[in-house]
Amino acid sequence: MTAHAAPEPVVVDELITETADRLFSELCTHEAVQAAEDSGSAPGIWDAFCETGFDLIAVPEGAGGSGGTLAEAIEVLRLVGYHSAPIPAAENGVLGGWLLAEAGLERPDGLVTVVPPRAGTDGWSGGGACSANLNGDGTATLTGESHRVPWARSAEIIVCICTCDGQANVVAMPASECEITQLPNMAGEPRDTVRFDGVTGRAVPAPDGVNAEALAQRGALSRVALMAGAIEKMCQLTVSYTNERVQFGRPVARFQAVQQHLVWAAQDAALVRMTAEVAAREATRGDAPFEIAAAKLVANQAAARATKACHQAHGAMGMTQEYPLHHFSRRLWSWRKEYGSDAHWSAVLGNMATGVGADGLYPLITSGTAALR
Template structure:
């Protein structure tokens, strides 16, 4: 990951350039297949190990829709559908509206999806649709949707996509996950990436504080700066714990509450971490030239994607109100540890 995504490559990708070679390299390593279950012909990687890879995506600010491709590949394998090779992305299910109807031997799909990661570069766009007899995965090849380019706070491509098209019967297949399930899975993956990004902030900031001298000594020697560094390390630890919690709940029956707690907690910690990292860096960290914003801006963007704190905290809150034996019992039921 470190070799594939050196500083110049990350900067090219972060300005919106599609890194075709890097994508092929990552695909060739099989990383996009990490979430395909063994029963569906995948490598059978434990979600915790798949999470380790995604944490590196956050750590190195990999400017590719790897989380979407991993989740999409898992859904695709589950559905038994085959698609053409090339970059694949997944539309955020809560930002997607699809009207599906049978037409002749196939389907007609009409609708739109907002904030699709790298929609402009995708050879295949995957959508979750609610059909009469349950959720379906819809595979749209490039050319059958139009793209209006957009970006998140970090400048990562998030495109609005429209479609009004006939599809062959094979392009729509039932899956076992609802739009809510896929949304939660996406939230879990963003939580994992966030942990990687905050870890990078900590490393960059420690390095800077040890090297940068003011008043005749490294700024890391000032107690006020040390207090900020200690708080930053705390946010990194919280994000890591949230990441482990989310990874463990990924695809688990009943995993939604744990993911909700983890995504909301990590989002809040990430914003504080970004603040502290910038505070320690001072003005240099606010420049385009310095790399800090590659991470701090992504963290601010990722806390919004697949549900922000307002959304997930409300879900945890409702779960508490619904928990007849109270909040503590809810925590011990859902805050699960490895067994």
């Protein structure tokens, strides 16, 4: 039997985690998050985030980024969720920055956002409901409409993957030439409708490994990281509140029914953080379709359970604007609907399981993506 060397460990620099946590702790106050929901942006938080280089942490230095790993970027996104930071951290670097760097397209000074791909019965398709035509001069003209584009109103460049003549292309369009209808998600974060009425942008054939499905997996991983942080913080708020709230002469955390809610929420927080770390580790090493699919499904389901448990433990207090619980629960219910629903990722995992057959099921569960190679 041939012995295989263990893969190199993926290490996240603790200084990155400590710096990001300190930054968000200082800036993401309750008032700042509320104000961002009203205005649709948080320029003070975003500027400070960019000054540290966190916005491009997973983009190679040669493409203008910080040269960090995907695992480090995912850890920063977990802290974005933990502090409910109202910034486009995932879109600008992990998604948009990745697409531009892979395609060799020049990166602008301003914000980059991405048109999320659409899930269908035959996989993922890019570009929303747009059609694209190549012009033969390194540009493409887009016509159509894309929905729920994060932070489109604040972007300088909108990037998407479009198929032209059977070839996937990375297309970068100036946001100023698009018609943007401002719409929020459940948490008040921008999820705008973008209309491309003959908009022309730079177009480059997508290199190997860059397509709508790869973008969807990367987007799903970003949402898992955000949800992991939000669930963790939501649970901590619930533990603190139920220990401080006194009824019938004792903290409500001592009541068995409340303790059950706390246990359920804590279990989900630990589960989602573990799946996020595993998926990020494997995605840093290479393709990780099984780990990402499993992580997104786990996170989607855990977000629903943990939100229910934490809100029930809080009672009416959790529904007030003055108390921060809703900053996390509303984000969770928005993020869980993005980059693949429960039904989609369940079908993906089911197809993987049936594809390897009965003898391959146990290796798939224990080895993940490695069993698919």
